[in-house]
Amino acid sequence: MERLTSPPRLMIVSDLDHTMVDHHDHENLSLLRFNSLWEHAYRHDSFLVFSTGRSPTLYKELRKEKPLLTPDITIMSVGTEITYGNSMVPDHGWVETLNNKWDLGIVKDEASKFSELKLQADTEQRPHKVSFYVDKSKAQEVTKELSQRFEKRGLDVKIIYSGGMDLDILPQGAGKGQALAYLLKKLKTEGKLPVNTLACGDSGNDAELFSIPDVYGVMVSNAQEELLKWHAENAKDNPKVIHAKERCAGGIIEAIGHFKLGPNLSPRDVADFLECKTENVNPGHEVVKFFLFYERWRRGEVENCEAYTASLKASCHPSGVFVHPSGAEKSLRDTIDELRKYYGDKQGKKFRVWADQVLATDTTHGTWIVKLDKWEQSGDGRRCCTTTVKFTSKEGEGLVWEHVQQTWSKESEVKDDSSWII
Numbered sequence: 001m002e003r004l005t006s007p008p009r010l011m012i013v014s015d016l017d018h019t020m021v022d023h024h025d026h027e028n029l030s031l032l033r034f035n036s037l038w039e040h041a042y043r044h045d046s047f048l049v050f051s052t053g054r055s056p057t058l059y060k061e062l063r064k065e066k067p068l069l070t071p072d073i074t075i076m077s078v079g080t081e082i083t084y085g086n087s088m089v090p091d092h093g094w095v096e097t098l099n100n101k102w103d104l105g106i107v108k109d110e111a112s113k114f115s116e117l118k119l120q121a122d123t124e125q126r127p128h129k130v131s132f133y134v135d136k137s138k139a140q141e142v143t144k145e146l147s148q149r150f151e152k153r154g155l156d157v158k159i160i161y162s163g164g165m166d167l168d169i170l171p172q173g174a175g176k177g178q179a180l181a182y183l184l185k186k187l188k189t190e191g192k193l194p195v196n197t198l199a200c201g202d203s204g205n206d207a208e209l210f211s212i213p214d215v216y217g218v219m220v221s222n223a224q225e226e227l228l229k230w231h232a233e234n235a236k237d238n239p240k241v242i243h244a245k246e247r248c249a250g251g252i253i254e255a256i257g258h259f260k261l262g263p264n265l266s267p268r269d270v271a272d273f274l275e276c277k278t279e280n281v282n283p284g285h286e287v288v289k290f291f292l293f294y295e296r297w298r299r300g301e302v303e304n305c306e307a308y309t310a311s312l313k314a315s316c317h318p319s320g321v322f323v324h325p326s327g328a329e330k331s332l333r334d335t336i337d338e339l340r341k342y343y344g345d346k347q348g349k350k351f352r353v354w355a356d357q358v359l360a361t362d363t364t365h366g367t368w369i370v371k372l373d374k375w376e377q378s379g380d381g382r383r384c385c386t387t388t389v390k391f392t393s394k395e396g397e398g399l400v401w402e403h404v405q406q407t408w409s410k411e412s413e414v415k416d417d418s419s420w421i422i
């Protein structure tokens, strides 16, 4: 969070399963659309928060399966675990507040008396979260009885039903909404209260997110019955919460537009990449746009036309150098020439490219350093290179690529040079 010295322009707090991630979209297109929008227009001055029911173990699994960006803050286990940054530093202060009127032993003991409750996997049992499966038809009745029993034993707990199957028992002070309220308070004391906050969700455990004051909310089009019911009973007249027309990440983009929270045109929705421009000099945008072109070029989805590569070459400094992850050095212009040979080589191969954590720093006047993780997904796995690009910009002219350097990231599953061009 130290990355920003002033309040973030936008903070997106999004659930993952069936909200950021569409498990029915095997191409991950809406997520990839969100990713390029975020990296080109928001990463530099905004916060991305993932708030999931998953434990750290299952969250990490999802990260390997889907092209998820790296969030600034990760809230896991239904708001009972908060971590910061890439290295996921835990918020110990938050954990302490959760011990109030909570006793894991008693919770497990009482719940074990209900034959309708089927314990979830061990990974999903956390210090402040006990999770079961329960049939939709039994959920209400079980919840009511459980609450009475806990009360009798002096506990103050919260029972949440999600996705028409999951039942979570948490301390009363926990949950996604409480975790968000805690985070907003913390950011406020640090002088970083976001200008706008948008909460995004699809199921029961997300309902709380939509009752935090001053927070915009979007229930994605595919929201679960239990969330829509909660909304109809509790937040129907709140103009700050919408039920999107679009599924999952598409609904998040829709909400950014609906509430006018900032740019809502994903570079992925612009067919002609040469026409895709931003108002100010934005080197992060340049990189996102280039790698999108690179994906489309290798998928054979743009026209195989000389004008594209010529324009790319023209934006490279004549003596600009590219350091390939293998260590080999080439001229940038030769690299573009080489790219010409690879037109369409990934056709039909599920090839996708995305940029994560695109951050530009303005070093001296007119010189920019952009750092990012560049990911490539292909049939045989995922590759990732930490990439540094140096740009210069001259008055009236665009940005000039001066130097590109790549090294394999430790997150890369495959470290194979053969088809890695840039």
Ligand code: GLC
Pocket (backbone or CB within 6 Å): 052, 053, 054, 055, 058, 078, 120, 124, 131, 132, 162, 166, 167, 168, 205
């Ligand atoms: C995630 C968790 C599960 C929880 C559910 C609903 O699927 O893995 O433990 O019950 O979210 O919150």
Ligand code: MG
Pocket (backbone or CB within 6 Å): 015, 016, 017, 018, 019, 201, 202, 203
């Ligand atoms: Mg969900």
